[in-house]
Amino acid sequence: MTVLVFGGTGFIGQRAIRRLADRGEKVVCMDINPRSASFDEYGDQVSVMYGDITQFEDVIKAILASKPDRILNLAYLLGSGDDTPHFTMKLNVLGMDNCFEAARVCGVNRIVYASSLASSGQQSHFGERLINEDDAKMGTSQYAVHKIFNEFQADQYNSIYGMSITGIRPANVTGPDKVRGSTDHVRCVVLPAMGQPVSFPKKDIMRLPVHVDDVAEAFVRVTLANSSHYPLYNTGGEAISMGDLADIVRGYLPDAQITFESDGGREDSGNFLVDNSRLLGEFELEYPPFHTRVLQIINEVRESEGLPLVG
Ligand SMILES: NC(=O)c1ccc[n+]([C@@H]2O[C@H](COP(=O)([O-])OP(=O)(O)OC[C@H]3O[C@@H](n4cnc5c(N)ncnc54)[C@H](O)[C@@H]3O)[C@@H](O)[C@H]2O)c1
Structure with a gap:
């Protein structure tokens, strides 16, 4: 089948595209930064075009040109935007509307989009229990x-037009090249892997890291499915404090210089107790043990820096 991916040259998108292509699917990517990733090794199977999801005409043109069976929307502004509300709203809200409406007009029924664990807010709202x-x-x-x-927009398109739109809520996605969104849990691994010191304010603040390969695989499986039992799925991840993450890193890099200004922070943490049983059960996903993903990131960084591998 043909999958059209919006925002496909980013952190998650480039991995999802490679996984789709490895399964034999044809992929067309539209991104405002088309040269952020290269898929040359796939030849005609993967093509990348420039396009701005905030422009309805660009979205329509991409759909008409690619005639997709599925659309995956990952185009978004991560990690900032609070000081640019107009620009951010256009990308995040109007962009999603353009995607859903253009798909509807062009007769593409099945869409998968990225929501986020941020929807749930602070863990303190719920107490010490899993959130679904x-x-x-x-x-x-x-x-x-x-x-x-x-998520409301998707519910509307599903209920009014009978579309099959599914959202995935990634947790704190991690990987060696992550630079946008939550990055403390990334810097805690990447900088020591490069032999650099790193410091964080609070030792007990909780994160829910999940490796980008696992998230890309989740997007691929849900996108290729004809439909989903639920409109939304949590990826979940590894609930871990920054201090405990530092200890995993020190297990592989005993000389790692990771320091904290103070203890505490658990009560200030975003949602970290997350029930992901719907996603793992329905789409038969299983994440490798988290410490093996930490080791993978350490060695990818060290390899790119010309340093000896560890572990
Ligand atoms: N990375 C995470 O930790 C995380 C966690 C939760 C949810 N998510 C969600 O997953 C999705 C993908 O995240 P990511 O980490 O790959 O982000 P990313 O910033 O690496 O990728 C976003 C992509 O969107 C593209 N884009 C931006 N503006 C565009 C526009 N106007 N038109 C077309 N393309 C545009 C960017 O060029 C980029 O390639 C986002 O919706 C994000 O909110 C990510």
Whole structure:
């Protein structure tokens, strides 16, 4: 089949595209930064075009040109945008609307898009219990509110037009080249792997890292499915404090210089107790043990730096 990916040259998208192509699917990518990734090794099987998801004409043109069976929307503004509300709203909210509406007009029924664990907000709203996709959406940042509204948009298109739109809520996605969004859990691994010191404010703040390869695989499986039992899926991840993550890193790099300004922080943490049983069960996903993903990141970084591998 043909899959059209919006925002496909980014951190998650380039991995999802390679996985789709490795399965034999034809992929067309539209991104405002088309040269951020290269898929030359796939020849005609993967093509990348410039396009801006905030421009309805660009979205329509991409759909008409590629005639996709499925659309995957990953185009978004990560990690900032609170100081540019107009620009951010156009990309995050109007961009999602353009995707859904253009797909509807062109007769593409099946879409998968990225929401976020940010929709749920702070863990303190729920106490020390697992949160699932039916729990209240308590996120308050602009990013979180946009994700919550994206979920509302998808519900509307599903209920009014009978479309099959599924959202995935990635947790704190991690990988060696992550530079946008939550990055403390990335720097805690990447900088020591390069032999550099790193310091963080709070030792007990909790994160929910999940490796980008696992998230890309989740997007691919859900996109290739004809439909999904639920409209939303949590990826979940490894609930871990920054201090415990530092200890895993020190297990592979005993000389790692990771310091914390103080203990505490658990009560300030975003949602970290997440029930991902729907995604793992329905799409038969199994994540490798988290410490093996940490080792993978360490060695990818060290290899690119010309340093000896560890572990
Ligand atoms: N990375 C994470 O930790 C994380 C966690 C939760 C949810 N998500 C969601 O997953 C999705 C993908 O995240 P990512 O980490 O790959 O982000 P990314 O920033 O690496 O990728 C986003 C892509 O969108 C493209 N883009 C930006 N503006 C565009 C526009 N106007 N038109 C077309 N393309 C545009 C960018 O060029 C980029 O390639 C996003 O929706 C994000 O909110 C990511």
